[in-house]
Amino acid sequence: MNLVRRVERLPKPFSASEAMQPLFEAISNSIHSTQESFGANVSQRGRIYVEVQTDRAKLNCGATVADNGVGLDKKNYDAFLTTDTDNKIAIGGKGVGRLLWLDCFKHIHIESIYKDGTTFRKRSFDFQLSSNEQIRNYKETTKGLDSPKTGMTITFSGLRDNGYLERFPGRSSYVFQHFMSHFLPTFIGGRSPFVSITCGGETWEFPEAINKIIHRRVSVESTTKEYGKLILELMECDKTASADLSGRHFVHFIAHDRTVHSQNIDGRIGLKYFGSDADRTFHTCLFGSYLNGHVNQERTRFTFDDSTIEDIVNNVCMPHISKFLAEPMTEQHKEQAKVVEEIVATYPSVKFGSVEELQKHVPSGELADDAIYSHLARQRFRRDQRQAEKIREALKKLKGDGVNPDALHQAIVEASKEIEDSEQRSLAEYIVRRKVVLDFLALLLEKVRNVAKDSAFQHESVLHNFICPMRVATVGRKKDLVQPTSHDLWVIDERLTFAEYFSSDVAFDELAQEFNSKDRPDLAIFDHVHGLRESDNTGRILLVEFKRPGRTSYANDENPQLQIERYIRKLQSGQEMDVRGRPIAFNMDSIFYCYIVADIVGPINEWTYSWGRTADGRGRVYQPNSGFKGTIELIGWDSLLEDAKVRNRAFFERAGIAEKNFFSGEGR
Numbered sequence: 001m002n003l004v005r006r007v008e009r010l011p012k013p014f015s016a017s018e019a020m021q022p023l024f025e026a027i028s029n030s031i032h033s034t035q036e037s038f039g040a041n042v043s044q045r046g047r048i049y050v051e052v053q054t055d056r057a058k059l060n061c062g063a064t065v066a067d068n069g070v071g072l073d074k075k076n077y078d079a080f081l082t083t084d085t086d087n088k089i090a091i092g093g094k095g096v097g098r099l100l101w102l103d104c105f106k107h108i109h110i111e112s113i114y115k116d117g118t119t120f121r122k123r124s125f126d127f128q129l130s131s132n133e134q135i136r137n138y139k140e141t142t143k144g145l146d147s148p149k150t151g152m153t154i155t156f157s158g159l160r161d162n163g164y165l166e167r168f169p170g171r172s173s174y175v176f177q178h179f180m181s182h183f184l185p186t187f188i189g190g191r192s193p194f195v196s197i198t199c200g201g202e203t204w205e206f207p208e209a210i211n212k213i214i215h216r217r218v219s220v221e222s223t224t225k226e227y228g229k230l231i232l233e234l235m236e237c238d239k240t241a242s243a244d245l246s247g248r249h250f251v252h253f254i255a256h257d258r259t260v261h262s263q264n265i266d267g268r269i270g271l272k273y274f275g276s277d278a279d280r281t282f283h284t285c286l287f288g289s290y291l292n293g294h295v296n297q298e299r300t301r302f303t304f305d306d307s308t309i310e311d312i313v314n315n316v317c318m319p320h321i322s323k324f325l326a327e328p329m330t331e332q333h334k335e336q337a338k339v340v341e342e343i344v345a346t347y348p349s350v351k352f353g354s355v356e357e358l359q360k361h362v363p364s365g366e367l368a369d370d371a372i373y374s375h376l377a378r379q380r381f382r383r384d385q386r387q388a389e390k391i392r393e394a395l396k397k398l399k400g401d402g403v404n405p406d407a408l409h410q411a412i413v414e415a416s417k418e419i420e421d422s423e424q425r426s427l428a429e430y431i432v433r434r435k436v437v438l439d440f441l442a443l444l445l446e447k448v449r450n451v452a453k454d455s456a457f458q459h460e461s462v463l464h465n466f467i468c469p470m471r472v473a474t475v476g477r478k479k480d481l482v483q484p485t486s487h488d489l490w491v492i493d494e495r496l497t498f499a500e501y502f503s504s505d506v507a508f509d510e511l512a513q514e515f516n517s518k519d520r521p522d523l524a525i526f527d528h529v530h531g532l533r534e535s536d537n538t539g540r541i542l543l544v545e546f547k548r549p550g551r552t553s554y555a556n557d558e559n560p561q562l563q564i565e566r567y568i569r570k571l572q573s574g575q576e577m578d579v580r581g582r583p584i585a586f587n588m589d590s591i592f593y594c595y596i597v598a599d600i601v602g603p604i605n606e607w608t609y610s611w612g613r614t615a616d617g618r619g620r621v622y623q624p625n626s627g628f629k630g631t632i633e634l635i636g637w638d639s640l641l642e643d644a645k646v647r648n649r650a651f652f653e654r655a656g657i658a659e660k661n662f663f664s665g666e667g668r
Contacts, residue, residue: 003130003131003134007099007102007103012103012163017262020178020182022156026065027183028097030048030065031193033070033071033076034048034067034193043191043193045068046193047067047068048065048194049064049065049067050063050197051063052197053199054168054175054199055170058165061159061165062105064156065153066151068149069152071112071114071152072110074114076114102129104156104159104164106158107126107156108155109125109127110127110152110154111123111152112151113145113150120148122144122145123140124139125137171200172199172202175199176197176202183195183206183259185233185259188207188210188217188235188285192207215236215237217233220234224316227290227312229288230316232284232285232286232320234282235284236280238281239279239280246264247264247265247266249282249283250263250284251265251286251313252285253302254287255295256295260291260301261301261309265318265321267366269282270329270364270366271332274328284320286316322364332364336366336367337355340355340372343373344358346436350380352380361375361378431652434490434648437488489532493593494647496544500533501530503571505529505563505567506528526547527545529543530545539591541586541592542592542593542594543594543595544595545596545597547599552599553602553603559607560596561622564632590628592628592629594632595632597635599636600636604634616639619639
């Protein structure tokens with residue numbers, strides 16, 4: 001066969017652990033060789049010594065693997081010379097480990113002492129990637145073998161620039177951690193020889209290094225129809241076990257004593273480092289015939305897709321993991337309950353049961369509020385679908401002939417209950433939002449009045465964002481009006497809830513320039529008359545003018561009554577354009593509902609002193625005798641806020657939020 005082409009077609013590494021796979025293959029061969037040589041005594045007598053040379057530049061990367069196994073005897077040498085051999089098929093060998101060596105390293109030298117009958121022999125050679133003569137500089141001798149011991153030494157040097165050079169770890173800490181993760185199942189299985197690995201002047205000895213970091217270990221079995229019997233080794237480890245891995249907690253999928261895939265489960269169990277000193281992490285090794293039978297030839301990936309891995313983790317592993325980690329996960333469950341409580345308090349529409357019931361629909365380890373909301377919203381959608389189906393069934397019964405009165409009554413009661421529950425959840429969420437707006441507005445008014453003129457509160461557009469239903473977007477040189485999906489002009493009057501912006505008493509270009517100002521973006525809301533309407537119908541017009549909270553001084557020409565009246569005359573003239581550039585056509589029968597929102601002090605108080613008083617005596621109302629139909633109402637900022645609270649108090653009390661300040665998170 002064309003060996004060069006065969007090696008070129010091998011999958012190239014995508015990670016550091018895959019780049020170390022050829023070295024792992026050599027170490028695995030040494031483990032198998034010592035197991036063959038010493039059998040049940042391998043842990044006492046087997047010895048493997050590994051040295052790895054690497055650095056950030058990776059110019060002189062290499063490794064040496066030496067063991068005291070059976071050596072490269074005739075059977076093993078014949079297998080070595082045979083591509084895709086089945087010599088080790090019983091223990092998971094695929095016969096391609098040597099091909100991975102050739103794919104990874106430029107230079108490979110092998111020396112082995114083996115026993116031929118009663119004679120000890122030594123053979124050495126270079127193993128090279130070539131279409132022919134892969135074995136070069138072959139030597140075999142029986143000389144110089146005083147007190148011989150069987151074994152094999154492989155020396156690798158020079159990484160090939162085909163993915164291995166880029167992916168091979170350049171730090172000794174990564175070498176140790178990937179080695180430990182890969183051979184974890186071998187070391188915990190009790191059939192491991194002594195392994196010493198040296199890199200960067202540091203030496204780790206296994207399995208002792210593994211035993212030192214495992215603080216608690218439990219073995220369990222799980223049998224399913226899909227995957228047969230799977231064995232889980234559940235381990236509570238020191239956090240150093242995950243120090244250089246991409247995560248904290250893992251399920252390691254093992255095939256033929258080798259780690260093929262490590263699945264991060266941080267999100268599922270929701271734990272960071274746990275334990276009394278917050279220094280513990282969790283690992284489990286998963287073994288089974290199903291995994292052994294579904295690994296690729298190179299033992300780098302499984303032949304099943306990622307959905308199978310997810311299913312095994314969720315349905316096979318997680319029940320046992322949850323039991324093993326019951327104590328820290330109970331604490332995590334309590335923390336999750338707090339997040340759920342906060343979410344349903346703010347978004348009651350996703351509250352369809354107790355907190356405990358809601359948590360059943362959220363992954364056990366999920367703590368992110370947006371993810372939890374997503375899970376609850378999905379469940380609400382499904383429940384709403386079921387409720388809608390019940391309502392449709394009730395309608396069918398209503399339309400049918402010969403309906404049983406008792407059955408019809410029951411159907412109507414059930415359908416009404418489902419509609420009521422759904423409406424209450426949606427209304428509660430809307431009520432909570434209103435409460436948040438009022439709490440925020442109260443705090444904002446206090447800040448705007450009490451801070452210096454150059455404070456950030458004077459520069460922010462927060463008031464604008466809350467109560468002005470328009471935005472201006474600039475695309476190229478063109479400025480366009482953007483209507484937001486919602487606004488909060490209901491704070492002034494419920495009639496403004498669905499009003500849309502159509503004009504201002506200043507030119508649109510000038511208004512747009514103020515909207516886009518980085519220095520004072522909130523100027524656009526103050527001291528201008530803003531026109532709103534419920535539709536294109538001009539029979540009822542709503543005009544609103546805001547004066548900055550805390551303002552006490554005004555120029556002589558800033559009388560808001562005169563400003564509003566001037567603008568009404570412009571609108572009535574038919575020569576004004578709306579923000580979309582269309583003429584505004586009004587007639588003398590149009591009714592204008594005008595609002596001035598300001599602190600009633602200084603000139604504002606003097607200008608409106610002769611106006612009528614509102615029913616509560618706090619506001620003022622002006623109704624012209626001629627000129628236009630309608631009224632101008634002056635509302636103080638404090639009265640505006642208090643009136644909005646009074647109008648919505650019944651809703652807040654019904655939702656159980658009357659005394660809660662959502663902005664501060666504390667009761668008043």
